[in-house]
Amino acid sequence: MTEFALDPLTDDQVAAEEALYGPFTRSVRDLVDAAIRTEAHPEVVREAQAAIEAVTSRLRERQLPGSYGIRYTEGGRLRPWGNVVIGLRNPVAPPLDIDVDEAGRAHTRFTLGAAYEGPPGLVHGGVAAMLLDHLFGHACRAAGTHGMTGTLTARYLRGTPLGVPLHAVAWVEEVDGVKTRVRGELGDADGVTVEATAVMVVPAWARTSG
Amino acid sequence: MTEFALDPLTDDQVAAEEALYGPFTRSVRDLVDAAIRTEAHPEVVREAQAAIEAVTSRLRERQLPGSYGIRYTEGGRLRPWGNVVIGLRNPVAPPLDIDVDEAGRAHTRFTLGAAYEGPPGLVHGGVAAMLLDHLFGHACRAAGTHGMTGTLTARYLRGTPLGVPLHAVAWVEEVDGVKTRVRGELGDADGVTVEATAVMVVPAWARTSG
Numbered sequence: 106m107t108e109f110a111l112d113p114l115t116d117d118q119v120a121a122e123e124a125l126y127g128p129f130t131r132s133v134r135d136l137v138d139a140a141i142r143t144e145a146h147p148e149v150v151r152e153a154q155a156a157i158e159a160v161t162s163r164l165r166e167r168q169l170p171g172s173y174g175i176r177y178t179e180g181g182r183l184r185p186w187g188n189v190v191i192g193l194r195n196p197v198a199p200p201l202d203i204d205v206d207e208a209g210r211a212h213t214r215f216t217l218g219a220a221y222e223g224p225p226g227l228v229h230g231g232v233a234a235m236l237l238d239h240l241f242g243h244a245c246r247a248a249g250t251h252g253m254t255g256t257l258t259a260r261y262l263r264g265t266p267l268g269v270p271l272h273a274v275a276w277v278e279e280v281d282g283v284k285t286r287v288r289g290e291l292g293d294a295d296g297v298t299v300e301a302t303a304v305m306v307v308p309a310w311a312r313t314s315g
Numbered sequence: 316m317t318e319f320a321l322d323p324l325t326d327d328q329v330a331a332e333e334a335l336y337g338p339f340t341r342s343v344r345d346l347v348d349a350a351i352r353t354e355a356h357p358e359v360v361r362e363a364q365a366a367i368e369a370v371t372s373r374l375r376e377r378q379l380p381g382s383y384g385i386r387y388t389e390g391g392r393l394r395p396w397g398n399v400v401i402g403l404r405n406p407v408a409p410p411l412d413i414d415v416d417e418a419g420r421a422h423t424r425f426t427l428g429a430a431y432e433g434p435p436g437l438v439h440g441g442v443a444a445m446l447l448d449h450l451f452g453h454a455c456r457a458a459g460t461h462g463m464t465g466t467l468t469a470r471y472l473r474g475t476p477l478g479v480p481l482h483a484v485a486w487v488e489e490v491d492g493v494k495t496r497v498r499g500e501l502g503d504a505d506g507v508t509v510e511a512t513a514v515m516v517v518p519a520w521a522r523t524s525g
Contacts, residue, residue, distance in 0.1 A: 129360050132367045133350045136374075137406045140343045141383055141397050143374035150339050153370045157342045160363045164346075164353035172429035172436060172477050173351055187351050187432045189439045196347045197407050197430045219382035220407045222397045223449075226382060229399045230464045231448035235441025239433075254440045258468045267382050 113179045133196035190239040210276040211243035227264040234259040237301040240275035241287040248277040252285045252305025265298040283307040323389045343406035351429045400449040420486040421453035437474040444469040447511040450485035451497040458487040462515025475508040493517040
């Protein structure tokens with residue numbers, strides 16, 4: 106499958122790709138939601154399937170051999186556009202838009218629809234864990250480390266509702282050699298619904314000697 | 316959003332819905348993969364977007380007000396078709412097909428494509444946690460409890476590759492009053508990549524007195 110790819114686009118080329126693939130991917134996200142919730146007549150569903158198969162077939166005429174991977178711009182900026190949490194080109198990604206504040210805390214605000222359901226009307230607990238896990242990676246990078254998740258622990262305080270504004274935050278608690286301890290919370294307007302901690306580990310390939 | 320809905324379809328009606336929505340949802344899953352990986356000409360992408368928007372608009376002419384929830388058949392069988400991990404009608408779900416063996420262990424075999432990417436070429440750690448979390452619920456039900464996840468801990472031993480056969484298993488280790496301790500593993504042909512444990516808690520509404 107795809108590995109890190111250089112693919113050094115200029116800033117203008119990146120902007121053009123964003124303008125093309127951003128709205129396109131949003132249209133697929135919207136279709137995913139409609140596909141789950143539709144109560145259209147069976148004939149409409151069958152026609153929709155035929156139309157979707159025709160679109161897919163054209164899109165596949167030229168495609169990457171594997172997954173998207175992570176690409177770079179000429180300026181060295183990352184393009185993790187296939188990522189399941191933040192990917193501009195991944196319809197499964199909500200996608201999270203993550204900011205890092207002056208204190209190095211990674212923040213995000215988002216709403217999750219029908220596609221992320223676990224218990225009826227609630228976000229799947231595993232989705233909450235996934236989003237917090239991803240935020241931990243950002244908090245690590247903000248702190249100057251390259252942590253990959255070693256151990257992730259999530260505590261569920263109550264259900265996280267679908268369809269309402271949610272927020273999540275993550276921060277580094279301690280850097281201890283190749284290990285970084287991080288903590289985060291996800292919640293709604295009434296407070297925290299899921300707490301998580303993780304130990305992030307610098308991968309062997311990223312460790313500098315001496 | 317949607318809560319538990321009775322919606323008691325007969326077995327024949329359920330079979331007809333499976334025959335309609337199964338292939339339809341698979342067509343959307345396939346589109347999601349193609350959307351991430353396409354390198355088609357920008358004009359093809361723009362035409363695809365217009366076609367997708369037209370399909371979505373027709374599907375939305377009649378739709379559920381919120382998420383899918385969990386519905387029942389006349390016989391009392393569950394239809395968690397909107398679920399993000401196992402939902403027949405959720406294009407985000409791989410979907411997992413889970414079997415429970417005679418010892419009460421919940422098993423599943425699957426392959427994850429480009430839509431589940433975290434690090435380049437690898438399954439997002441949060442996706443692995445989500446799948447194991449879901450399997451824990453099945454293991455609990457197989458053991459006759461109604462656990463919701465209280466605490467989930469995942470340990471990442473190495474990366475889980477995209478595009479190859481994977482398997483996961485979960486089992487109950489101990490039932491202690493309203494708490495059930497579960498354990499699980501996810502891996503590829505070379506062995507385990509992610510281990511997880513959880514404490515599942517019987518929700519207050521499902522506790523019987525005395």
